[in-house]
Amino acid sequence: MPDLTRLPPVVARRRAGVRSHADLLSTPIIVLLGGAAVALWVSTRKLDDIETRALQPSAILSDLGQHLILTAYSTFFVIVIAVPLGILLSRQGARRIRNVVLAVSGFAQALPPYGVLVLIAFAPAPFGFNPFSVIAGLVAAALLPVLRNTVVGLRQVDPALIEAARGMGMSARATLFRVELPLAVPVMMAGIRVALVLNVGTAVLATFVGGGGLGSLIVRAQTLNRPIVLVTAGAIVAALALMVDWLAGVAERLVRARTS
Amino acid sequence: MSRATTNPGGSADRPPDQQPMIVLEGVSKTYPGHLTPAVAEVDLAVARGSIVMLVGPSGCGKTTTLKMMNRLIEPTTGRILLDGEDVTKVNADQLRRRIGYVIQQVGLFPHFTVGQNIGVVPRMLGWERRRIRQRIDELLELVGLPPGEFRDRYPRQLSGGQQQRVGVARALAADPPVMLMDEPFGAIDPITRERLHDQFLEIQRTVRKTICFVTHDLQEAIKLGDHIAIFAAGGRIAQYDTPEMILSRPANDFVREFVGSGAAVRRLHLIALSTLALDKIATGSSATAGAHPVIEVDGSGRPVAWIRVPGVDGSPALATVPLSGSVYDAVDAMLDAHSSAVAVVDGDGRAVGALRWEALVGELQMRGRHR
Ligand SMILES: Nc1ncnc2c1ncn2[C@@H]1O[C@H](COP(=O)(O)OP(=O)(O)O)[C@@H](O)[C@H]1O
Numbered sequence: 001m002p003d004l005t006r007l008p009p010v011v012a013r014r015r016a017g018v019r020s021h022a023d024l025l026s027t028p029i030i031v032l033l034g035g036a037a038v039a040l041w042v043s044t045r046k047l048d049d050i051e052t053r054a055l056q057p058s059a060i061l062s063d064l065g066q067h068l069i070l071t072a073y074s075t076f077f078v079i080v081i082a083v084p085l086g087i088l089l090s091r092q093g094a095r096r097i098r099n100v101v102l103a104v105s106g107f108a109q110a111l112p113p114y115g116v117l118v119l120i121a122f123a124p125a126p127f128g129f130n131p132f133s134v135i136a137g138l139v140a141a142a143l144l145p146v147l148r149n150t151v152v153g154l155r156q157v158d159p160a161l162i163e164a165a166r167g168m169g170m171s172a173r174a175t176l177f178r179v180e181l182p183l184a185v186p187v188m189m190a191g192i193r194v195a196l197v198l199n200v201g202t203a204v205l206a207t208f209v210g211g212g213g214l215g216s217l218i219v220r221a222q223t224l225n226r227p228i229v230l231v232t233a234g235a236i237v238a239a240l241a242l243m244v245d246w247l248a249g250v251a252e253r254l255v256r257a258r259t260s
Numbered sequence: 261m262s263r264a265t266t267n268p269g270g271s272a273d274r275p276p277d278q279q280p281m282i283v284l285e286g287v288s289k290t291y292p293g294h295l296t297p298a299v300a301e302v303d304l305a306v307a308r309g310s311i312v313m314l315v316g317p318s319g320c321g322k323t324t325t326l327k328m329m330n331r332l333i334e335p336t337t338g339r340i341l342l343d344g345e346d347v348t349k350v351n352a353d354q355l356r357r358r359i360g361y362v363i364q365q366v367g368l369f370p371h372f373t374v375g376q377n378i379g380v381v382p383r384m385l386g387w388e389r390r391r392i393r394q395r396i397d398e399l400l401e402l403v404g405l406p407p408g409e410f411r412d413r414y415p416r417q418l419s420g421g422q423q424q425r426v427g428v429a430r431a432l433a434a435d436p437p438v439m440l441m442d443e444p445f446g447a448i449d450p451i452t453r454e455r456l457h458d459q460f461l462e463i464q465r466t467v468r469k470t471i472c473f474v475t476h477d478l479q480e481a482i483k484l485g486d487h488i489a490i491f492a493a494g495g496r497i498a499q500y501d502t503p504e505m506i507l508s509r510p511a512n513d514f515v516r517e518f519v520g521s522g523a524a525v526r527r528l529h530l531i532a533l534s535t536l537a538l539d540k541i542a543t544g545s546s547a548t549a550g551a552h553p554v555i556e557v558d559g560s561g562r563p564v565a566w567i568r569v570p571g572v573d574g575s576p577a578l579a580t581v582p583l584s585g586s587v588y589d590a591v592d593a594m595l596d597a598h599s600s601a602v603a604v605v606d607g608d609g610r611a612v613g614a615l616r617w618e619a620l621v622g623e624l625q626m627r628g629r630h631r
């Protein structure tokens with residue numbers, strides 16, 4: 001079996017020249033301009049009753065809130081599960097099982113998220129058509145990037161540093177927390193960013209298994225057959241995905257600057 | 261430094277400060293899955309405050325032997341005593357905090373400043389902040405890196421030689437009685453390495469640690485070691501002796517071959533210039549008559565050029581060598597300058613004497629006869 005830890009870590013986007021941070025401005029500017037354009041277009045149109053009701057800020061905000069909660073919970077559980085598991089798999093003793101676990105989770109990753117959601121929704125209680133299933137599905141779909149990047153991030157720490165730490169009398173645990181993890185954090189952050197963006201996107205499907213979120217807004221827009229509602233809903237989902245990715249990118253760059 | 265005893269180990273009825281600091285008794289290591297041992301039945305005793313060099317071709321078990329001393333590797337058989345105490349009986353992490361450890365790759369933590377790197381062991385030992393800070397500055401001074409300039413830098417902002425000096429400072433941080441060094445200067449360019457060697461001996465004169473030092477470079481072993489253990493393939497010690505004895509009385513064919521044909525030249529490293537009777541020199545521009553070489557010096561007493569050297573036609577090119585150096589350095593300087601005399605200078609660069617080729621050869625002949 002190929003050594004899966006040799007694969008390059010999952011990285012959301014590669015940018016040359018990390019030194020300049022001017023590129024960080026482009027995403028917020030695009031989101032602001034796009035948002036302003038859509039808002040302008042909506043405000044110049046005469047809305048009928050149905051459209052007004054569908055575009056009520058309170059309804060949109062409630063969907064957005066649900067969406068963010070689903071994303072936050074699922075990302076939280078991805079981290080809570082994948083990081084400790086990745087740490088365990090990165091230990092010397094886990095050499096054999098490491099590749100097996102990474103291969104299996106790689107296979108799980110390849111399944112379409114929608115299929116995973118539906119499968120879980122039809123599973124017995126506590127699964128079913130509820131937010132719990134949605135979060136379980138999202139977690140399953142986004143586990144691998146964090147798991148693999150945790151393993152890769154820890155395995156790429158220079159063995160000489162670990163030997164120096166142990167040779168000075170640092171315990172294995174202190175070496176992990178004071179040397180290995182701090183040096184692996186940038187790579188781990190890149191994986192978490194991928195998981196986060198994946199979750200924001202996949203959470204749109206939550207509405208089909210009783211989970212709510214911005215997917216509900218889109219479904220409503222489709223059943224109403226009102227293009228203006230559909231465009232607004234799409235713009236909100238796109239803006240959210242871009243901003244979440246942007247925030248995670250900023251955070252990633254902050255830790256990278258602190259540790260390298 | 262004591263070069264006197266050939267067997268620094270020995271009986272328990274010596275006074276405690278003469279008991280060896282490190283003792284290996286029949287120590288072997290066979291790695292799991294290997295048929296032959298990497299280290300076989302090694303006996304070694306290292307005297308307190310002395311430097312023992314473990315030398316030998318690569319793969320002959322030097323690193324394994326060193327790592328068994330701080331239990332990064334557990335021996336398969338045998339006993340290792342540190343200051344009379346069996347190391348296999350104590351907590352490994354606590355043991356290692358009492359043993360300085362320096363490796364070729366240095367292993368400075370890139371996310372720690374130089375100061376934080378040096379402070380790692382004191383912090384684990386629960387020292388007060390102020391004491392740690394003082395110690396960091398003290399050690400940076402010791403290794404010749406001004407604390408104000410280097411304390412808050414990150415390792416990547418240092419040259420290789422500077423990093424290795426921080427590595428030595430880090431190992432010295434909690435003032436451990438024992439230092440283990442695994443090819444610490446192996447990845448450093450030859451010129452910087454020479455400087456680090458001199459500085460290392462200088463530091464050792466003040467700190468007086470018991471040091472085990474692994475190298476594959478016989479030259480380095482001769483220069484730094486009080487004793488040398490020559491390892492042969494299969495993890496056996498082929499000879500354990502002083503540098504003089506290794507060079508002049510190789511115990512077996514393996515050592516003879518390892519020492520090679522350059523033994524006579526290498527022995528020149530072992531004769532300190534300060535132990536030779538140097539020619540007195542006359543200074544000034546006046547061509548004073550007499551048997552002494554005459555040298556022109558500048559205002560602060562530093563040599564500028566030879567005016568006259570007895571027994572040499574004309575005035576030879578000026579070569580200088582520090583008094584702290586060896587005959588090897590003096591010969592090297594003469595050959596380099598195509599000159600048959602060299603001016604010996606003190607720490608401030610002032611001329612204190614001269615060494616002429618003829619006189620040197622005469623002296624070596626004398627020494628050879630007395631041996
Ligand atoms: N961790 C290890 N596992 C198995 N074999 C090893 C290990 N470390 C070293 N060896 C083997 O033990 C022998 C001695 O190695 P080492 O002590 O590193 O030699 P040296 O430092 O003299 O070059 C070599 O043959 C090497 O391949």
Ligand SMILES: [Mg+2]
Nearest residue numbers: 322323324474
């Ligand atoms: Mg080695």
